[in-house]
Amino acid sequence: MLRHYYVSDDLQELEAVENELQNQGVTTPQIHVLSENDAEVEQHHLHAIEPVLKKDVVRSTKRGALIGLLGAALLLVVTYVMQWHVSAVGWVPFIFCALVTLGFCTWQGGLIGIQIPNHQFARFQALLKQGKHIFFVDFDKTQETVVQGVLSRHPKLEFAGTGPATPAWVVRGQDKFSHMMKVMP
Numbered sequence: 001m002l003r004h005y006y007v008s009d010d011l012q013e014l015e016a017v018e019n020e021l022q023n024q025g026v027t028t029p030q031i032h033v034l035s036e037n038d039a040e041v042e043q044h045h046l047h048a049i050e051p052v053l054k055k056d057v058v059r060s061t062k063r064g065a066l067i068g069l070l071g072a073a074l075l076l077v078v079t080y081v082m083q084w085h086v087s088a089v090g091w092v093p094f095i096f097c098a099l100v101t102l103g104f105c106t107w108q109g110g111l112i113g114i115q116i117p118n119h120q121f122a123r124f125q126a127l128l129k130q131g132k133h134i135f136f137v138d139f140d141k142t143q144e145t146v147v148q149g150v151l152s153r154h155p156k157l158e159f160a161g162t163g164p165a166t167p168a169w170v171v172r173g174q175d176k177f178s179h180m181m182k183v184m185p
Helices: 011-023 038-043 057-081 092-114 122-129 141-152 168-183
Strands: 002-008 031-034 133-139 158-164
Touching: 002 011, 002 122, 002 141, 011 031, 011 038, 011 133, 011 141, 057 092, 122 133, 122 158, 133 141
Parallel strands: none
Antiparallel strands: 002 133, 002 158, 031 133
């Protein structure tokens, strides 16, 4: 999938663009608005970014977990090489310590991630502080002409580049979940 970013200061226009895209078959999980003013975005019925995804929590937590996994593995290797497990205490305290190391590093990574903007959106921080809104759409090759056609009718939107998109299987899963929720009474 492809992701295109656009900058605008007009939420009404973004609402019109989102409605046009949806009428052309682009689904809600493919369309997002990043803004400092979530209340206004919600009033315009736009698909806003979840607050947790505005921060780099997921990526930092993964990094913390990787560091914790390496630390835990190192602790267990050193325990084995130094023959500490042969004593009366055995493996239990060392395994427990390894699990604590893994948990602590993962937790610490998440705490660091809460404090920094998502790496994918860091380049837009100055624009967001100016009150602008970042509109982005994820689409596959078959939808490219539809997306370009809709966006070309809105010259106020300023193209702001491309980036990695949400995987297609995630978008399909969100679509199916949304459909299932509408069908259920």
